[in-house]
Amino acid sequence: MAKKYAPTIKDVARAAGVSVGTVSKVINGIAVRKESQRKVQEAIEALHYEVNTYARGLKISKSGLVALIVPNTMNPFYATFADHIEAALYEHSLKLILCCSDEIPEKELEYLNSAKQNKVDGIIALTYSDIGSHITDGTPIVVFDRFFENRSIPRVGSDNFTGACMAVEKLLELGCRHPVYIRFHSKFPGEADKRRDGYLYACQRHDLEPDHLDMVDDGTWREALGEFLERHKRPDGSLTFDGVFAHTDFHGYHFMKMLTENGYRVPEDVQLIGFDGIERFGTPGDYVISTMCQPVRQLAQKCVEIILLEDRSTVPSLTLLPVTYCYGGTTREPGR
Amino acid sequence: MAKKYAPTIKDVARAAGVSVGTVSKVINGIAVRKESQRKVQEAIEALHYEVNTYARGLKISKSGLVALIVPNTMNPFYATFADHIEAALYEHSLKLILCCSDEIPEKELEYLNSAKQNKVDGIIALTYSDIGSHITDGTPIVVFDRFFENRSIPRVGSDNFTGACMAVEKLLELGCRHPVYIRFHSKFPGEADKRRDGYLYACQRHDLEPDHLDMVDDGTWREALGEFLERHKRPDGSLTFDGVFAHTDFHGYHFMKMLTENGYRVPEDVQLIGFDGIERFGTPGDYVISTMCQPVRQLAQKCVEIILLEDRSTVPSLTLLPVTYCYGGTTREPGR
């Protein structure tokens, strides 16, 4: 137990009888003489040498770290995204610094700065404020599911517009005549706003009267949902709508609960499609409600891919991936 | 845009007309003359100076990083734990490196090593293999919800034994006469095994015949659950048990679903209490099933606290926090 200090590259060089430069080459996989290679390898083994990340970082100013800024990891969508980001980084021997901003702009900025200070090799941001203007140095950054004023920052997200259209058309295909839309109005404008555009477009295309609830992200959505339900009850108790496209699985689930608590059957009386693709307990394929599923894994991979791109001039400014309809019990499926 | 290189402590010293040592002192909050303090402060502002983490890390070999090794963040329990760890670290200006091991021992070890290589200030581990023997250097480590052979490694977890007792007694209190236990037999022995001991103890204490299913963690638990149900059906279709204590909310939820699909009503025919305290969509207080709720937040704080302890000799070897019963719809609550 005498070895208190970790061995350095010098110790290895001495033990192997070569120079530090040669050892450095072996470590970094640069060609050296077979003989030297072997001796160095042995010395490394014998001394249990491990490179000092800080000395290396000081020289090459790369850290092998990537920062991910998300609101939290309680929300299953963010948690899943974080998991896939981690997995994708692992493939490239990169480590993930997880930053939970709680949607607080000051915290988002703080994390951005400490990421820069930690000389991260990249930043993946899912923020609620526009931190785009604070990217001054050349740190690669990619924004997920949001967009900033500074349009030179690459964005990655799902094709919300098409997804919303698909949701409406799926409802129609499954026999709905009056699909409504439960919208969640985020504090920060983002890609997800396109879901409304998609709903409206689909309505127009199929000669439907658009009918949507605008919920505000301030904790009152539950009451708004209740009022919406009351407003759509006929005198005989039946509903004026028979299909729901929900802005997220979260809101969809709660509306479903409200419907069943009020005696309406889902999917018999009302069919419901959400958005996101939240899985129960994170179990693959076990969707909480029928949903337009975001390809979270592919989205995460895309983000990492863009961060890693050598030639920054070939970085696409916008990458949209398609969503897919997934059955989750709130729609009438033939054969189920 | 000529400033390509970040300013160093030397640049600041020159600009402020003092020595580098003085600047260093100002940065680290060591007393200097008021006048110098001001000048340095101004120079830092003017140059937008930020300390270089790597140069500092090289000197003091501290990183401000803490590694968390968990199987994944898809599972809401882990995701919640990770979130609280992150929050607790944030309070101490520490950053979190998130490592998802997928329960693969090799990956766990790999992450452990890269954590050491990154000179993390601490490691919080929720692993499936005993990595205890690989902690060679002095890196502070704490193990959550597991125990290793090397008993000198501090452990933090919930009081599973008492929690299980409480679950059984709650079921009895709510009118159950025959509570059974659905056990999930983990591949790796851990604190959670104490839940069975608690169940058995409670049975003994209340003169009940213990009756539990031993599920193996190999993907066959669903069938095992089905067989268990069949085995407990009386000729008239009623069940021989009227209460279930489930090893986790996950298994409890799926058993509940199986029960209702078979025409049994929960909680009218069978009451069910799980373990963990999984919240629907991560919404505080919205439990998926009635459950013995682990104090995840406090557990996370405890882990961070232990990591940060200066005097390693005062580190408690075992810290057990109490769980609390939380209503989640699968029990008969007076007044609900």
Add this chain to the structure above:
DNA sequence: TCAACAACTTGAAACGTATCATGTCGTTAT
């Protein structure tokens, strides 16, 4: 045999910080 050349090795010079022995200055006590 020797020049030319490729292939590899070498060791010193950074990278940006914290630290510490030394130096400086102003204040107090005698």
Add this chain to the structure above:
DNA sequence: ATAACGACATGATACGTTTCAAGTTGTTGA
């Protein structure tokens, strides 16, 4: 007036790498 002392400033040094110009081999062809 001088010694003694405290308070702070200074700048060289070390931390462990990578890199690069310069040096050392060994191999080839004539």
